[in-house]
Amino acid sequence: MNKKKIINDPVYGFISIPSAMVFDLIAHPYFQRLRYIKQLGMTHLVYPGALHTRFHHALGAMHLMGLAIEVLRGKGHVVTPGEEEAATIAILLHDIGHGPFSHALEHSLVKGIRHEDISMFVMERLNEEFGGRLEAAIAIFRGRYPKKFLTQLICSQMDLDRMDYLNRDSFFTGVSEGVISFDRIIKMFNVLDDELVVEEKGIYSVEKFLIARRLMYWQVYLHKTVVAGEMVLVKILKRAKSLAAAGESLFASPALAHFLKQEVSEAEFFSGNFHLREFMKLDDQDIFTSVKVWCDHPDRILSRLCHMLTDRNLYKVEIGSVVPNPERVAMLRENAMRLFRLSAEEAGYFVFTDVIMNRAYNAGMGNINILLKNSSIIDIAKASDLSNLESLDRTVEKYILCYPRLI
């Protein structure tokens, strides 16, 4: 069987599967599962094209890895075929641990279990299954491989993961603000002392990349309606879990039921295959199919929340720079109590506050280094004659207040 396939990708034209080993990983049910996990969760409620999946993103990031290694080799840096395959596998699997609607789930169903740790855990399982052939990929993923730039291509301020998701999210949402010149940036990649650097000529493309990321945050990732959709889902799962804990019967696929009926601690999750096996059966469809069925559940709170999602009648979300006025929150909550006949505790499902944040460029963690023509290295925030990059290096925290539209 010929495993050197090419795959049509509207973003890059074609993506080639570079080797039989990579083909086999893509064919693995754990990876095929990513076909059913949307990259942007609820974002399609605002941008109806944003249905692209983590499967597609992982392939895209893999494609960029091929381009980047070709550029680096062209500049005389040695990347052996084995290292190429390892880096390819590492980026292909970097998101393998994502569950459905990760942001919502990590606050509800699998509380406190980070998807990065699950990715690592899955890579180790696959390494066993493939007879140790993922050793180098794991070393790169963990940052334990001598050629640090291979790790930086996968995880740094300017990694190929971000480059693909900005490209892909812009493309499928239709928000041209996120368009970046990924091909120019990659062509400007270089390596100095085993570290990834960007040549001086690429400085404007890097600036643009940082700005694009910032704009995508506010225009897409933290769009009010997207936040509203995620918040509804968090509350639905919280309610369902508390009903399940109380012994209520709830329609759910076996995998979803597994996590509804019990609280799995981090330690338990990573203690064997028991929980992982169920987790790897979960995708967006389990969640949403249950939400649809729960619309008819006798619990008034659960059914109301579920209807909010299926009928796209979401929370109204206010985003501001200061803590919402507690009196206003109290008043809204009272309205909800009266209108929907709820207890104070129950009203917390409908009226609540939270904090969201956006840190576009974090100077401390894995800087973007610019290689000047005189061969010295300088941080992008210093290389630019624009003060904006310093301001990007600031966490912007915003406060949100959510409540039903009709109160």
Next chain:
Amino acid sequence: MNKKKIINDPVYGFISIPSAMVFDLIAHPYFQRLRYIKQLGMTHLVYPGALHTRFHHALGAMHLMGLAIEVLRGKGHVVTPGEEEAATIAILLHDIGHGPFSHALEHSLVKGIRHEDISMFVMERLNEEFGGRLEAAIAIFRGRYPKKFLTQLICSQMDLDRMDYLNRDSFFTGVSEGVISFDRIIKMFNVLDDELVVEEKGIYSVEKFLIARRLMYWQVYLHKTVVAGEMVLVKILKRAKSLAAAGESLFASPALAHFLKQEVSEAEFFSGNFHLREFMKLDDQDIFTSVKVWCDHPDRILSRLCHMLTDRNLYKVEIGSVVPNPERVAMLRENAMRLFRLSAEEAGYFVFTDVIMNRAYNAGMGNINILLKNSSIIDIAKASDLSNLESLDRTVEKYILCYPRLI
């Protein structure tokens, strides 16, 4: 509440919702449901970007309607605001009756019930709900409105439905063969004696449109792997239904269970809201969530078929111009019987033949009329100096043979 929204669409840039009435129809749960029904069913198994939905397609077709009416008015043809809204609603709802994976479903779950008839049925229900405000839309949809060109914009050889789906399917699959010059064709629209015509200058764009449709058929819609995916689903649902008939318990959402457990005839379906209400709860997610759970079902045939789909280990499909050799089919079936320990009847789930067809341009049904500069009308197949268009007016039937890869 401001209902004049604009929606980002990567295909056309922005789509405007033209009126409050249209907004309310889009907000209706029956329409929101289309968010979860993919336009191209299983096609994403080959083209991973092809996840766009009937929701998005309906909005896109509505957008084109706005462009077309603007062009026709600019040429002096009267389209009243009421007619504009009616035509807009008619095209918006033209696919409202689609269920999940329509092609597969119409051969299994709701046998013999055509989605066009369901669309009509739903429009009538909505007309009741909206106090008769869909009367004109229904008249246009049924072809009973005097200005025939309004119906032709929705349903003819060169309707806006086809134009949007070719654009959209090309865009999301990344198959540039399907790119059409929709804006040029629409700018060449005109009306003569209440019939839609295309001005002579648009002839090459029409040719291109017909060719693009043909190529999309073979490259996308009837791609071997797409056919294989649909065929697996047909067989899964057939098996599930026969198990359900035999009293076997099967995990399913209530809506799916409704159609698994009973055979609903066309007459029954359209006799009231009973079946429709359940049908309108079904989407792709009900089907696929069950398929995932059925992977662990004790019935060996069902679980094997379901694994074929979730693991993307589909039938091998051979497409040819002649009936597959019966001896070869018999031999393959025997292999399957022996290998999987099946009865002859059971082997029919794994080895079988069928027929697929592609008729790109059907001269009999709603011709594409070209308006010559001398104001006479001529069919496109005659207007072109190319014989290819005549050949497009031929049903190409192909025979398929499906069997598991490993036999």
Next chain:
Amino acid sequence: MNKKKIINDPVYGFISIPSAMVFDLIAHPYFQRLRYIKQLGMTHLVYPGALHTRFHHALGAMHLMGLAIEVLRGKGHVVTPGEEEAATIAILLHDIGHGPFSHALEHSLVKGIRHEDISMFVMERLNEEFGGRLEAAIAIFRGRYPKKFLTQLICSQMDLDRMDYLNRDSFFTGVSEGVISFDRIIKMFNVLDDELVVEEKGIYSVEKFLIARRLMYWQVYLHKTVVAGEMVLVKILKRAKSLAAAGESLFASPALAHFLKQEVSEAEFFSGNFHLREFMKLDDQDIFTSVKVWCDHPDRILSRLCHMLTDRNLYKVEIGSVVPNPERVAMLRENAMRLFRLSAEEAGYFVFTDVIMNRAYNAGMGNINILLKNSSIIDIAKASDLSNLESLDRTVEKYILCYPRLI
């Protein structure tokens, strides 16, 4: 004759000519002349696709005017058909006074005569020719029309001129950094107290627009090789003019000869049609055809400079934040004197310094006003939570040093 034409434009798809009057202006030889004046002068020496003309840009800006007026009308602001035509004409003709390689010419051939003044002058001539039908267009262009927003659409920090040139220059150079969401910005246009404002939801698109402009400056408009090309042309024309003044014979079209042989003062230029008539015959081709012929001119300096341009063997340009070291400049000049056997004065053609600048957003002149949801107005630099916009409001001056590559 049907004057309602549509024109293919790869940037926007199609551009419609809205009226017979506009058609006649486009057909006028003064406007047709713009077909032969490149928008970006020498930029094609770096970006070979950047051959688009002022003709194409003017049509594009006109197209955006149509979109903007449609949006404003949709929001209830009155723009009469007469005002629409006037605004359309004003933007169509806003660059009619450009000569070939304007930046270079204004420093050499027609010293001190600003293209904006020529545009105004030409509009007045056309107004006479068209029997006073350009009165309102001229009032808008001059900023003397009561509805100030019409002028602001043509000339302000966020006018349609800039929007089209960013779109178009990005498209034809292939520099995706300049891509802006013009359609979103235009959809966010509104009018308050006769002033153009942008609604709050458009704030990120405006930020992006400002950043895109800044990046295009450094990556395209002030690219070293582009600057080098323009500088060579400035020096060529200066030399040719001084030779002509000394009575030397020089191949030139009559129109070019007209300006080579005499110094035309601003007062003389605008005193009648005498000079204008010749100026309106000049385009890029007159200049470059002479440059090619002058390669064989006996004057060593002229011929060397011309060869630098035709053979694309341009100055080396250094760009920096401080005044170039005078000793270094002197040394380079001495090298040039020795190597090419030149006098000190002659060496000034080959080794020299100059200043270039980039002011992306000038808060003083025609601010970009953001319309908040509470109906108050705020400047974009204050509306953004990002300090970068303040830094954009700073003229960045850079010093350049030019010298031949081989010294």
Next chain:
Amino acid sequence: MNKKKIINDPVYGFISIPSAMVFDLIAHPYFQRLRYIKQLGMTHLVYPGALHTRFHHALGAMHLMGLAIEVLRGKGHVVTPGEEEAATIAILLHDIGHGPFSHALEHSLVKGIRHEDISMFVMERLNEEFGGRLEAAIAIFRGRYPKKFLTQLICSQMDLDRMDYLNRDSFFTGVSEGVISFDRIIKMFNVLDDELVVEEKGIYSVEKFLIARRLMYWQVYLHKTVVAGEMVLVKILKRAKSLAAAGESLFASPALAHFLKQEVSEAEFFSGNFHLREFMKLDDQDIFTSVKVWCDHPDRILSRLCHMLTDRNLYKVEIGSVVPNPERVAMLRENAMRLFRLSAEEAGYFVFTDVIMNRAYNAGMGNINILLKNSSIIDIAKASDLSNLESLDRTVEKYILCYPRLI
């Protein structure tokens, strides 16, 4: 000096210059000259974006050569680095012999001298200049190299030349009908017995390519206004040449004057560098600058024809399938004689007939061979189930009749 440059190309993103030798050829004045020769001559009179040059096209075709060789190597076919450079040079220089407005010129200024022969002649001159380093490139260009597929990549029914020009012409005109899936076709390239073949899976892309070519012919290359523009130029040059022969003085650059004042036979042209040196100084600008000046020439016929071009007041062109009615032609000519006070012979400049043709796919010359899965070879016209490809294999001849708009 680093000669490994990358060039921004809006069509492909980036084009890399693969070697110092190729860099030096691009830097050669003969090649730089192509910057000033538009690929599509007068087409910009209809499609204002169509200003792209033979320089840009040659770089684009070179880029595709790199992709094609990478694909063929990936399938196990040996292409040595020397062969790669030779093929790259051959395609880079395949159009080096084009003069300005080739179609017009070959019917007027340099009658009967084919640009292909000039390309060959220039390659030989460059071979001398570069010390014999173009030998292999010349052998490939001439079809004398053993690996025939290298020649076929440059010149065959499906060569990279055509692929680039369809891509590029579509892009810059904005005519999406010409969009082809060049990357898919190239990925389907293979070699059998030293011949270039396309794998079966690429068959629909090849069909699409052939149809796109046909449509581009009628919509762009043979558009009435384009034909009208070229015809005016042919007549202008014919008139100018006859005036020059009669001793009239005509403004012209020395290079243009060289060819105006004498008839150069094919034998003379190729007998040394004398004529070539002048020819290589000619570009679009020489021609058009003279046309502008000749608008004021005392010869009424010349000046009228030149005004037709500069004012874009071109011939009316009728295209038909039969020879224009001779009586109608005679009548139109008489009108022209009377109206413009012309002799019968002079009227032939304004009213005349001619023949144009379009042969999309010529089965005889360098067939497109499809490689079936069973490893046999079949011509595309037979491989397709569509009769249209046979009809493409037919020269479509059309008759044109040209006359001034006002008679």
